[in-house]
Amino acid sequence: MKETGYIAKSAWKAFVEGLVARYRVYAPCRDGETVAFRRIQGKEEPCLDRPAAGAPKAALLPQSETLFGFVLKKDPVDPRKTEVELKAEIEEPPTVILCGRPCDARGFTIIDPVFLDADPYYRKRREGTTIITLACPTAYEGCFCTSVGGGPADKAASDVLVTELDQGYYVEPLTDKGREALKDAPLEEGAPHREEAEERQRKAFTRVKKAFPGGKDLKVSPERFESDRFWQEASAKCLSCGACTYLCPTCYCFNITDEQGVDTGERIRSWDACMFSHFTLEASGHNPRAQKWQRLKQRVGHKFVYYPEKYGEAACSGCGRCIRLCPVSVEISGIVAALAAPEEPHTKEAGADREEERATR
Amino acid sequence: MQPDNPYLPDLATVIEVIEETPNIRSYRLALNDPERMRQFSFEPGQVGQLSVFGVGESTFVINSPPTRMEYLQFSVMKAGEVTAAIHELAVGDQVGLRAPLGNFFPYERMKGKKVLFVGGGIGLAPLRTLILFMLDHRTDYKDITIIYGARTYGDLCYKDDLKEWGERADVNLILTVDAGSPGAPIREGFVPTVLAEVAPPPEETIAITCGPPIMIKYVLQNLTKLGFGDEAIITTLEGRMKCGIGLCGRCNIGGAYICKDGPVFSLAQLNALRFET
Amino acid sequence: MNAKKMKEALREALPSVDVVIAYGPGFDPLHAEPCFIKDAGRVDDLILNPLCEHNLAGYLTSQKGRTAVVVKGCDSRTVVQLLQEGLVEREKVHLIGVPCRGVVSAKKVMAAIGHEKVLSAVFEADSLVVTTGSGEKRLPLMEVCPDKCRSCQYPTPLIYDVLVDEPLAADKPPESVYEDVEVLEAASLEERKAYWEKETGRCIRCYACRNACPLCVCQDSCIAETRDPHWMSQKSTVSEKMMFHLIHALHLAGRCTECGECERACPMGIPLAKLKRKINKDLKDLFGYVPGTSPEDRPPLSTFRVDEERIEEHKLP
Numbered sequence: 001m002k003e004t005g006y007i008a009k010s011a012w013k014a015f016v017e018g019l020v021a022r023y024r025v026y027a028p029c030r031d032g033e034t035v036a037f038r039r040i041q042g043k044e045e046p047c048l049d050r051p052a053a054g055a056p057k058a059a060l061l062p063q064s065e066t067l068f069g070f071v072l073k074k075d076p077v078d079p080r081k082t083e084v085e086l087k088a089e090i091e092e093p094p095t096v097i098l099c100g101r102p103c104d105a106r107g108f109t110i111i112d113p114v115f116l117d118a119d120p121y122y123r124k125r126r127e128g129t130t131i132i133t134l135a136c137p138t139a140y141e142g143c144f145c146t147s148v149g150g151g152p153a154d155k156a157a158s159d160v161l162v163t164e165l166d167q168g169y170y171v172e173p174l175t176d177k178g179r180e181a182l183k184d185a186p187l188e189e190g191a192p193h194r195e196e197a198e199e200r201q202r203k204a205f206t207r208v209k210k211a212f213p214g215g216k217d218l219k220v221s222p223e224r225f226e227s228d229r230f231w232q233e234a235s236a237k238c239l240s241c242g243a244c245t246y247l248c249p250t251c252y253c254f255n256i257t258d259e260q261g262v263d264t265g266e267r268i269r270s271w272d273a274c275m276f277s278h279f280t281l282e283a284s285g286h287n288p289r290a291q292k293w294q295r296l297k298q299r300v301g302h303k304f305v306y307y308p309e310k311y312g313e314a315a316c317s318g319c320g321r322c323i324r325l326c327p328v329s330v331e332i333s334g335i336v337a338a339l340a341a342p343e344e345p346h347t348k349e350a351g352a353d354r355e356e357e358r359a360t361r
Numbered sequence: 362m363q364p365d366n367p368y369l370p371d372l373a374t375v376i377e378v379i380e381e382t383p384n385i386r387s388y389r390l391a392l393n394d395p396e397r398m399r400q401f402s403f404e405p406g407q408v409g410q411l412s413v414f415g416v417g418e419s420t421f422v423i424n425s426p427p428t429r430m431e432y433l434q435f436s437v438m439k440a441g442e443v444t445a446a447i448h449e450l451a452v453g454d455q456v457g458l459r460a461p462l463g464n465f466f467p468y469e470r471m472k473g474k475k476v477l478f479v480g481g482g483i484g485l486a487p488l489r490t491l492i493l494f495m496l497d498h499r500t501d502y503k504d505i506t507i508i509y510g511a512r513t514y515g516d517l518c519y520k521d522d523l524k525e526w527g528e529r530a531d532v533n534l535i536l537t538v539d540a541g542s543p544g545a546p547i548r549e550g551f552v553p554t555v556l557a558e559v560a561p562p563p564e565e566t567i568a569i570t571c572g573p574p575i576m577i578k579y580v581l582q583n584l585t586k587l588g589f590g591d592e593a594i595i596t597t598l599e600g601r602m603k604c605g606i607g608l609c610g611r612c613n614i615g616g617a618y619i620c621k622d623g624p625v626f627s628l629a630q631l632n633a634l635r636f637e638t
Numbered sequence: 639m640n641a642k643k644m645k646e647a648l649r650e651a652l653p654s655v656d657v658v659i660a661y662g663p664g665f666d667p668l669h670a671e672p673c674f675i676k677d678a679g680r681v682d683d684l685i686l687n688p689l690c691e692h693n694l695a696g697y698l699t700s701q702k703g704r705t706a707v708v709v710k711g712c713d714s715r716t717v718v719q720l721l722q723e724g725l726v727e728r729e730k731v732h733l734i735g736v737p738c739r740g741v742v743s744a745k746k747v748m749a750a751i752g753h754e755k756v757l758s759a760v761f762e763a764d765s766l767v768v769t770t771g772s773g774e775k776r777l778p779l780m781e782v783c784p785d786k787c788r789s790c791q792y793p794t795p796l797i798y799d800v801l802v803d804e805p806l807a808a809d810k811p812p813e814s815v816y817e818d819v820e821v822l823e824a825a826s827l828e829e830r831k832a833y834w835e836k837e838t839g840r841c842i843r844c845y846a847c848r849n850a851c852p853l854c855v856c857q858d859s860c861i862a863e864t865r866d867p868h869w870m871s872q873k874s875t876v877s878e879k880m881m882f883h884l885i886h887a888l889h890l891a892g893r894c895t896e897c898g899e900c901e902r903a904c905p906m907g908i909p910l911a912k913l914k915r916k917i918n919k920d921l922k923d924l925f926g927y928v929p930g931t932s933p934e935d936r937p938p939l940s941t942f943r944v945d946e947e948r949i950e951e952h953k954l955p
Contacts, residue, residue, distance in 0.1 A: 088369050277858045
């Protein structure tokens with residue numbers, strides 16, 4: 001196969017249909033005014049004019065899945081005795097995530113180090129998934145991918161990068177998996193379109209503004225981070241729902257619950273959010289994070305302090321969904337910018353508040 | 362738990378149920394697969410996720426020591442949905458077990474030293490594992506002191522063990538209750554207060570404590586006042602746990618997961634869990 | 639909308655309240671956001687314009703002390719309903735009333751400008767002029783207002799301590815309020831079922847709608863999450879999602895003041911307000927009751943009258 005390729009707009013539909021014939025294809029699909037990732041049905045085409053409302057992480061970490069089923073069999077002779085049989089099946093159909101954005105793909109680089117070794121369900125699906133990413137032509141509301149080491153044409157975790165041009169799509173295969181997915185694609189020569197594609201990628205890059213001194217250089221001020229008052233102010237308008245968490249390409253917290261019919265049942269894994277008030281509620285009634293400011297601190301702290309300490313990068317791909325889709329516009333990039341601000345009188349004031357709070361407790 | 366799928370429990374049978382107190386019962390389990398039971402190994406302090414199928418899972422310390430492997434014991438206080446279902450279990454019932462999980466007591470660095478146990482209520486459960494383990498290797502450790510209390514006499518757990526330990530010459534057992542009954546031969550006082558009264562010297566001693574959060578708070582304070590260093594104070598934390606393997610995020614504190622980096626922490630480690638540059 | 643008068647009223651109110659809840663500039667020129675302030679120095683940063691689409695009255699039930707809050711006409715209905723139900727005490731709230739001819743739906747603007755990053759958003763006569771990297775677009779306000787504004791019957795707050803402008807009379811026909819509900823009512827049962835299954839199928843159970851709803855009292859003790867009683871599982875199937883939305887809508891029957899926050903909050907664009915408004919319409923027919931219009935009213939589903947005026951009793955044979 002040639003190094004790069006080009007799919008004319010007239011051939012795009014056939015390309016998508018070709019993928020649908022071979023894979024389970026997750027793509028941004030339009031329903032009214034909303035664009036959401038889901039399986040392509042029939043002859044649908046993905047909607048490319050904006051980033052989807054949610055991230056494609058559900059393809060690898062479904063919102064709910066059965067970890068295992070169980071069957072309870074009562075002994076026919078002694079009804080006090082019940083035998084239990086467990087059955088675990090991990091679904092792993094070959095999947096393509098088609099036309100997510102670079103921030104969506106980047107989300108998997110955050111989840112991989114945590115889940116790949118430990119979780120056979122995620123691992124099997126991840127191994128069978130090919131990621132074909134669409135580069136962003138511009139910045140969207142709330143985007144700050146360049147502040148966390150990403151970019152509108154970032155290649156992290158993608159198997160193919162596609163850049164939309166006027167008459168077609170410039171296609172860059174990045175891995176063997178990507179080349180495999182493209183093997184029947186209606187590809188023309190990519191080289192004549194390369195300059196135009198790179199120009200568009202450059203232009204898009206200039207439109208994304210830096211929200212805070214970024215990437216691995218981000219230093220969070222300890223005084224501010226530990227200031228209860230800082231978080232109380234930042235969280236005052238927060239509704240404590242799970243929208244930010246569930247739309248996020250990098251959030252992965254989950255719950256495990258059992259459901260039972262009469263003599264069969266299942267253990268289910270489902271998405272959960274640290275922003276919910278009962279996330280850390282214990283059976284005794286004690287709740288270490290009963291206040292929403294504590295939960296917001298945990299969310300931002302996990303993404304920008306605790307995870308980077310372990311894995312060397314922020315658990316955030318800068319997609320901006322949590323900002324533009326939050327009902328009250330909680331702005332994580334603004335919070336991090338405030339946390340990263342150099343020492344100033346305000347910081348001393350924040351530290352003083354903490355002392356005062358401790359003294360009056 | 363199953364080696365290739367950490368979410369799939371081993372099946373186990375309840376072989377004995379012991380009433381410790383009005384709301385605490387101990388369950389002795391054996392894995393159904395005799396080969397897996399034979400191969401099962403763990404360290405004192407590690408925990409397991411006990412399943413009642415159809416209801417859910419809950420975390421408990423493996424309460425019997427690895428030196429006594431006829432069964433695996435778990436002590437359960439009735440508090441919520443899963444523990445209430447566990448309290449309905451009878452001998453012969455089937456449960457699921459995912460174990461061992463988490464880290465364990467650093468007993469290696471306690472060898473040759475004196476050991477002070479400070480426990481309250483069901484907090485004695487993880488301590489019991491280590492105490493029995495140490496008694497089974499008695500010569501590895503110097504003086505063993507146990508300060509243990511509960512709200513009332515009826516709330517003291519493992520009364521058979523307490524009797525045995527009280528009769529041993531090589532264990533110093535101090536029992537106390539918050540509220541005694543007149544004429545009863547037992548000391549009265551809150552555990553942290555009794556600790557301060559007994560005032561064990563910190564030299565060459567490692568202190569291990571577990572109990573209700575409020576008790577731990579004052580015990581840690583009093584141990585520090587007595588001169589115990591942060592590395593010499595060990596505790597085991599509780600928290601809402603789900604996956605038990607450091608993924609689901611529920612037990613996340615700072616950069617650590619209680620289920621994976623804990624539940625055993627030294628005071629020095631606990632202090633470091635607060636954000637630091 | 640008279641921002642100057644609002645600021646004056648808030649400065650006057652500050653000494654006697656513990657917190658002021660108003661609108662401040664959001665993360666970009668297209669967004670306002672709820673703003674909580676305690677000191678007079680910050681009043682100048684507040685804004686009041688058609689970007690202020692949020693219903694701030696929802697925060698009242700979680701405030702501990704005395705609160706000053708800015709309310710539009712639709713928001714004031716929420717306050718009235720909260721008073722009816724005893725969820726808020728009149729003496730504890732100081733209401734700055736804002737007569738309003740309609741706000742801007744940030745979502746509709748985003749759709750009109752291709753979701754690009756907004757560089758500026760300026761009001762000019764009856765339009766909003768939005769600039770992005772691709773250029774300028776002039777959007778007539780009537781095209782980008784939330785649907786509720788097109789049939790608004792309460793442009794002037796029904797309850798207030800200070801009114802920042804001259805009161806406005808309703809200028810939309812009352813029949814327009816439930817026009818979209820009637821379209822759905824005319825469809826067959828199968829069509830309606832398919833419609834709601836398709837729409838709620840997108841739900842991600844984030845509970846933004848529930849947490850944004852000013853009248854939802856269950857909030858975190860929600861049946862969708864609790865296991866005691868255990869009515870719902872955590873499976874993300876259409877039936878579980880429908881169950882949650884139907885229960886939530888029924889909990890609001892005769893209580894929902896149609897502020898539309900549920901729909902505004904929903905990140906997946908589900909027409910949630912329509913479901914609640916359908917139930918409200920039915921209750922209006924049954925009991926002649928409109929929620930959030932008079933503090934002395936009692937919600938019909940919490941009261942019992944031996945002779946219901948509009949209900950035909952089944953007569954025993």
